Amino acid sequence: MTNPIAPDAQAASRMPVKRRPGVLGLLLKRPLAVIGLIIIAITVLGAVFAPWLTAYDPNEQLFDGLTLEGAPLPPNAAFWLGTDLLGRDLLTRILYGARTSLIIGVVANGAALLIGTLVGVTAGYFRGWIGGALMRFTDLMMAFPALLLAICLAAVFQPSLWIVAMVIALVNWVQTARIVFTETSSLAEREFIDAERTIGAGTPRILFRHILPHLLPTIIVWGTLGISTTVLLEATLSYLGIGVQPPTASWGNIIFENQTYFQAAPWLVFFPGAAILALALAFNLVGDALRDILDPTQRGRA
Amino acid sequence: MTAAADTSSGAATAAPVMDNPVLSVSGLTVSVRGDEGERAVVSDLSFVLTRGETLCIAGESGSGKSMSSLAVMGLLPQPQARVSAGSILLGDLDLTTLSEKRMQTIRGNRVAMIFQEPMTSLNPVLSIGRQLIEAIEAHTSLSGSPARARAIEALKAVRIPEAESRLKQFPHELSGGMRQRVMIAMALALKPDVLIADEPTTALDVTVQGEVLELLRDLQREQGTAVILITHDMGVVAEMADRVIIMRNGRMVEEGTISDIFERPQVDYTRELLAAVPRMGAGRAAMPAQPDEQVKPVAVAEVHDLHVRFDLHGGFFGRVTRRVHAVEGVNFSIAPNETLSLVGESGCGKSTTAKALAGLLPYSGDIAVGGRNLAGLSRDERKAVRRDVQMIFQDPYASLDPRMRVGDLVAEPLLIHGIGTPKERVDRVAALFERVGLTADQMERYPHEFSGGQRQRICIARALALRPKLIIADESVSALDVSVQARVLKLLRELQNEFGVAYLFISHDMAVVENISDKVAVMYLGQIVEMGTRDQIFDNPRHPYTKRLIEAVPVPDPARRRARFARLDSEIASPIRRIGDPPAKLQLLDAGGGHLVAAH
Numbered sequence: 030m031t032n033p034i035a036p037d038a039q040a041a042s043r044m045p046v047k048r049r050p051g052v053l054g055l056l057l058k059r060p061l062a063v064i065g066l067i068i069i070a071i072t073v074l075g076a077v078f079a080p081w082l083t084a085y086d087p088n089e090q091l092f093d094g095l096t097l098e099g100a101p102l103p104p105n106a107a108f109w110l111g112t113d114l115l116g117r118d119l120l121t122r123i124l125y126g127a128r129t130s131l132i133i134g135v136v137a138n139g140a141a142l143l144i145g146t147l148v149g150v151t152a153g154y155f156r157g158w159i160g161g162a163l164m165r166f167t168d169l170m171m172a173f174p175a176l177l178l179a180i181c182l183a184a185v186f187q188p189s190l191w192i193v194a195m196v197i198a199l200v201n202w203v204q205t206a207r208i209v210f211t212e213t214s215s216l217a218e219r220e221f222i223d224a225e226r227t228i229g230a231g232t233p234r235i236l237f238r239h240i241l242p243h244l245l246p247t248i249i250v251w252g253t254l255g256i257s258t259t260v261l262l263e264a265t266l267s268y269l270g271i272g273v274q275p276p277t278a279s280w281g282n283i284i285f286e287n288q289t290y291f292q293a294a295p296w297l298v299f300f301p302g303a304a305i306l307a308l309a310l311a312f313n314l315v316g317d318a319l320r321d322i323l324d325p326t327q328r329g330r331a
Numbered sequence: 332m333t334a335a336a337d338t339s340s341g342a343a344t345a346a347p348v349m350d351n352p353v354l355s356v357s358g359l360t361v362s363v364r365g366d367e368g369e370r371a372v373v374s375d376l377s378f379v380l381t382r383g384e385t386l387c388i389a390g391e392s393g394s395g396k397s398m399s400s401l402a403v404m405g406l407l408p409q410p411q412a413r414v415s416a417g418s419i420l421l422g423d424l425d426l427t428t429l430s431e432k433r434m435q436t437i438r439g440n441r442v443a444m445i446f447q448e449p450m451t452s453l454n455p456v457l458s459i460g461r462q463l464i465e466a467i468e469a470h471t472s473l474s475g476s477p478a479r480a481r482a483i484e485a486l487k488a489v490r491i492p493e494a495e496s497r498l499k500q501f502p503h504e505l506s507g508g509m510r511q512r513v514m515i516a517m518a519l520a521l522k523p524d525v526l527i528a529d530e531p532t533t534a535l536d537v538t539v540q541g542e543v544l545e546l547l548r549d550l551q552r553e554q555g556t557a558v559i560l561i562t563h564d565m566g567v568v569a570e571m572a573d574r575v576i577i578m579r580n581g582r583m584v585e586e587g588t589i590s591d592i593f594e595r596p597q598v599d600y601t602r603e604l605l606a607a608v609p610r611m612g613a614g615r616a617a618m619p620a621q622p623d624e625q626v627k628p629v630a631v632a633e634v635h636d637l638h639v640r641f642d643l644h645g646g647f648f649g650r651v652t653r654r655v656h657a658v659e660g661v662n663f664s665i666a667p668n669e670t671l672s673l674v675g676e677s678g679c680g681k682s683t684t685a686k687a688l689a690g691l692l693p694y695s696g697d698i699a700v701g702g703r704n705l706a707g708l709s710r711d712e713r714k715a716v717r718r719d720v721q722m723i724f725q726d727p728y729a730s731l732d733p734r735m736r737v738g739d740l741v742a743e744p745l746l747i748h749g750i751g752t753p754k755e756r757v758d759r760v761a762a763l764f765e766r767v768g769l770t771a772d773q774m775e776r777y778p779h780e781f782s783g784g785q786r787q788r789i790c791i792a793r794a795l796a797l798r799p800k801l802i803i804a805d806e807s808v809s810a811l812d813v814s815v816q817a818r819v820l821k822l823l824r825e826l827q828n829e830f831g832v833a834y835l836f837i838s839h840d841m842a843v844v845e846n847i848s849d850k851v852a853v854m855y856l857g858q859i860v861e862m863g864t865r866d867q868i869f870d871n872p873r874h875p876y877t878k879r880l881i882e883a884v885p886v887p888d889p890a891r892r893r894a895r896f897a898r899l900d901s902e903i904a905s906p907i908r909r910i911g912d913p914p915a916k917l918q919l920l921d922a923g924g925g926h927l928v929a930a931h
Contacts, residue, residue, distance in 0.1 A: 220729040227689045227722040228744040228793070229714050242734045325777040326733055 055322045056315070065314030068307050076127035085118040087125040088276040094118065101294050111296045113287060119297065122278040123304055129190060129279035133263040134256040134308065137194035137201075141259075142252050144198065145205025146244065152206070153213025154236060160210075167206045175200040175262070176269065183271040193272035197259050205251050209244055216240050245323055249316040257309035280305050353524045353557045354380040354403070354442075358417035361398050361407065361581075371415070372398050373581045380525065383555045385548075387568045389604070390578035391812035392783070396561045399578075400527045402427075403559075404444050405434040421524070440470040443518035445511070447530040452514060453502040459513050460498025463520060470521050485520035486513070489546055507677070508539035512546065519550055526551075529561045536676035536839060537883040544570055544885075563812060565608045566842075566885030569593060570892060577601050589889045607814040608887045609842040611869070629702050630664040631800040631833045632688065632720065637661045637696040639683050643907065656906045656914055657683040658694070659857040665801060668827060670834040672844040672865075674880065675854035678906065681837045684854075685803045688835065689722045701800060718748060721794035725806035727786035731778040737789050738764075738774025744796045763792040767822060784815035788822070795826065803835045808843060820847055841884045845869055853877045856906050858917050863926035873928040 056062045075082065085091065094102060094116030104111045110119040148167060152160035179196040186192055216222065217240070225235050264281020266272040273279055280301045287297035361373040373395040380386055388396045401407050402414050405426060419426040421441060426434070438444075446452040454462060463482040468474050473481060479498070486494035489512040502510055511531060518526055528547065532540040548571065551558055560571055568575055568589075575592040577585045577600065585598045596602045637658055645652035658680040665671045673681040687694040690705075690713075698705050700716050708716060721744075724730035731740055741760045745751060751759060761771035767788040778786055787807065794802050804823070808816045824847065826832060838844050844851060845865065852862040853876065861874040872878045886892075908914060917929035 220724055220726060221732045223686075223691050224722070224724060224730040224790075224793075225732070225743075226691055227717075227720075228797070229717055229747050230743070231747075234747065238735075239732050324734065325736075326779045 052319070052322055056318055059318045061314045062318035065311040065318070068311035069315065072127050072131065072304075072308055072311075075124045076131055079121070079124040079128070083118065083121040083124060085121040087121045087278050088117065090116045091118065092116070101290075101297065103294070104296055110300050111294070113283070113297055114290065114294075117276075119283075119300060122283055123280065123301055126278035126280045126283060126301070127304070129263070129273055129277070130260050130281065130305070130308070132190060133194060133197060133279070133281075134260050134312075137197040137263075138252060138255040138259045140194070140198035141201035141255065142205055142248055143202075145202035145251075146209050146241075146248060148202065149206040149209025150213050150236060150240065150244070153210040154217050154232075154240065156214070163206075164210060167203050167210075170199070171203045171207075173200075176266075179266050179271050180269070188271050188274065190273050193263050193266050196266065196271070197262055200262075201255055201259060205248070208247055208251065212244055212247055213240055216243055242323070246320045249320050253309065253313040253316040256312050257305055260305050260308075351382055352379045353382050353421070354559075355420045356399075356403070356417070357420075359399060359402060359414065359419060360416040361395070361402050361412060362415040363398075363412045365411070369415070371581055372412070373402070375417070376576075376578075376583055377417075378576060378583075378586065380557045380559065382524075382557055383551065385551065385558045385560060385571050385573045387560045387562060387572035387575045388578060389562055389565065389568050389575060391563060391604075391814065393580070394578040395581035396578050397529055398581075400444070400529055400559060400561055403525075403527060404438060404442060405429070405431070406438075406444075436470070439466060439518075439523070440521050441523050442525045442527065443521065443523040444527045444529065445514050445518050445531045448534050453510060455502050458499050458501055459505070460500075463498070463513070463517055466517055467520055481520060482516075485516040488519065488550065489513070489516040491516070506539075507535050508543060511535060511539075511543050515543070515546065515550070519554065519556065522554055523556060525557050525559065527559045527561070530563070531560070532567065533562070533564070537841070538676065538879055540567075540885070541883045547571070564885065565605060565813070565887040569887045569889045570885045572889075577604065593887070593889050603814060605887065607817040609813075609817070609820075609840070609846050610887060611842050611845050611881070611884060629667075630699075631667050631701060632835070633664040633697075633699040633702075634684070634688065635662050635697040635699075637684065637687060637694055637698065639680070639687050639692055639694045651910060653907050653909055656857050656908055658687065659914055660696075660916055661854075661857075661859055663852055663859070663862065665833045665835060667800065667833055668831045669849045670827065670836055670847055671850045671852065672836040672838060672848040673852050673854055674838055674841060674844050676839060676880075679854040680857040680906070681854050682805055683857075685722070685805045685835060685837050689720060689803055690717055714748075718797050719800040720803065721797060721799040721801070722803040722805065723787070723790045723794050723807040726810055727783065727790045728778060730790060731786060733778055736775055736777060737781070740778075741774075741789065741793045741796055744793065748797060750797075759796070760792075763795055766795075766826075767792045768818075782815075783811055784819060787811060787815075787819055791819075791822065791826070795830070795832075798830065799832060801833045801835060803837070805837045806839070807836075809838065809840065816843070823847065841881055853880065856914065858914075858929070859919065859927075860917060860929040860931075861927065862919070863922075863924075867924065867926040871926070873922055873926070874931055 056066070091112065094108065094112040096102060101114055101116070102108055102112045108118050108120070110123065113119055113122065148163050152163040152167075175196065178199065179192070182192055182196055222235060222239060225239055230239075260281050262281075263272055263279060264285045267274075267279065267282045268285050273282065275282070283301040284298055287294065291298050355378070357377045359373060359376040360371055362369045362371050376395075376399055378386065388399065390396045398407070398412070403419055403426065407413060414427050417427070421437065424437075426437065429437070453459065460479070460482060463485060464478045467478045467481050471478075482498065483494045486497060491497055491509065491512055502513075505513065515531075531547070532543050535543060544567065547558065550556070560567070562568060572589045574586070574588050576583050577592065577598070579600055585592065585596065585601050587597075592601060593605065596605060638660060639658040641655040641657060642651040643653040643655065644650065661680075661684055663671060673684060675681045683692065686692045688698060700719050703716055705713055705716060731737070738757075738760055741763060742756045745756045745759065750756070760774060764771050764774060769785060769788055769792070773781075778789070781789065790807075808819050811819060820843065823834065827834065834847075836844065836847055848865045850862070850864055851868040852859050853868070853874065854860070855876050861868065861872065861877045868877060869881065872881055906914075919927040919929055922928045
């Protein structure tokens, strides 16, 4: 026993023994993740401090916000991102709109992920009649038209942002549930889960300590993909009168209001579109970095 | 030794070495690009292969033996690996300079290859006939019915019964041995000059291994194909080789004829490798049987009339139509400080028995641990009793959660059963690490940062953490290199002496079993056909199946090459039966001194 597998012992000792830095520390070492974090921070700060960042009111139709012919103004010194069809400052509306869009993109989308993961994991791990029932219900929801559900809910409750968030959460969890189900059922067959059972691990420990961490990459990818689609879905719903009511701004409805004037006033679509893109990209970059950091087998392989 | 074998080995030694080399490799260096730049995985390998010769390349995992053969085939993993120096001459053709397109006409046609795992190297959605005929059509001018005739001829050559009807079958419908024969048929259908067989029998059962090796030898004799056989198993080397190359860390450390290597090894490494090979008979010399104690202590585990059956659903309504009778009425008991080995071939129910005992499968019958029957206990009581039974799996990498640090993994059983404070747990884990031959500072690492042998040590530490009375080792050393295997077996024996733990040792390898067991039970189709002490089983095997198993083990001694191996051309009987048609129970009779044998 004096010489346990010599070459490997050497390889192991070459690696410097040091304290592993925390997740945030590792995140800050990746330039792309830092860019993502900065964009997210700007968006959040912009939404929170909107009243202090701009001199205009988001809903005020400014007298000098339109040309003499009544056309919107392109970006200029007074209105950095130009004005919209009613003469409102676009920058101000994007800042205030971030409040709505963040709630939809992060909260509603996050709720969808949570529901989807819970359903998928439960169905995938327990199988049997519980799994069957849950997955058939998932199929049912998949076949259910989102707009119809939204209209029904809006008829019962007051139309508001929270209805939209709820609808998005209720509609978007199905894909996550399907994918998490498949992954969980294959994970549950892996030998290390059997090994956990032989040392007496209970179901909660297996689910939360040994299965959930393996699902993180999938959940992160689906979460970031969901941000841009949900922001736009909110616009659709608002357009139908279910979500936020005009004149309240959201990135989605700014695009929606103005897309017919895309050729005459391209900035009205370009800037909010760029904001959605940047936010989705930022979450994607951070998500990618997190996935690599949280996966020990990827560590040190940039 | 029969005359046939004599003439073949005689012919090989008589043939002048320089006469007509089919393949000559000189100065071959294969480099792989990694994180730290390019690294040579094979350096400066040279050898010459003549017609009708069998060259064995032997070495442990990571020695570069597979990489060299892939280089000959032009199948190095792209884009990381490349041939960075040397030449591979097939006749007058340098294979290293050929384009991929030219290589395709050579591959299969003049140089063919058989891989380790026949299931993964056959396309599962195409019938074997289609795959065979496609290979023939791609390389010859034959097509249609002549190609089909050639395919049938090839299947007949590898002694597949009812060759014609087999053409329509899919890979999953065949057993492992049959699949490997199909692979050989495919490789030899085109009468290649060189056949490379990369661990062709490693994934097969011992009795099937014997058949496949003999088949290879026969076909080689008939067709004069030169064979490069890559293996880690010195028993297979002794059985097959004319010449041997021993590789280590990408370099050839020794080359010689079979008798040179086995009788007069020149290099220390070769000697070590040969010494590490488990040999039948060596176990008894090293560890004499303990005298039978008259006072029987309480058994740590007692299994009585154990049944495990799986229902197969079929038909339109998904009714249970057939049943897998995985374990059918198994009885045994294990005393403290004793090793009981359960041996048999794949599908015989030995792993199922282990899993039922470890609480991973529902069963019927009685399992008592430390005198307490598990059936009558509440959940919490059962959890407490189960502490005494721990398990080590075959593949240590698959049985460790890759996302957890190994220290946490070893501490986990303590945490689950609420033993000690966090500080005490860390100390105990550190002590366990030291005990199994690792260091305490490795606790912070993840499973992928260790080698196979080290990972298995981690699994052993984990199984030991709760101080169990019984450890189930399910093929725990089968996936390890021989030298690592020898060290892990030694560790297991040391731990047994130290902690008085009993082992249920599950294996298909009779040589390993002979080295570690006190008692042996042989399983076939879910039932025990013979059980007794190690000496009873190995000195005086009574059941024909036991005899067959012992006979099938390749002996690492070229002087004792087996001539003929009793062949079994039919498929192995299946444990799947229709409802209402349970298998007949075997009656075990005492053949003297507790040596139980099934009537046959």
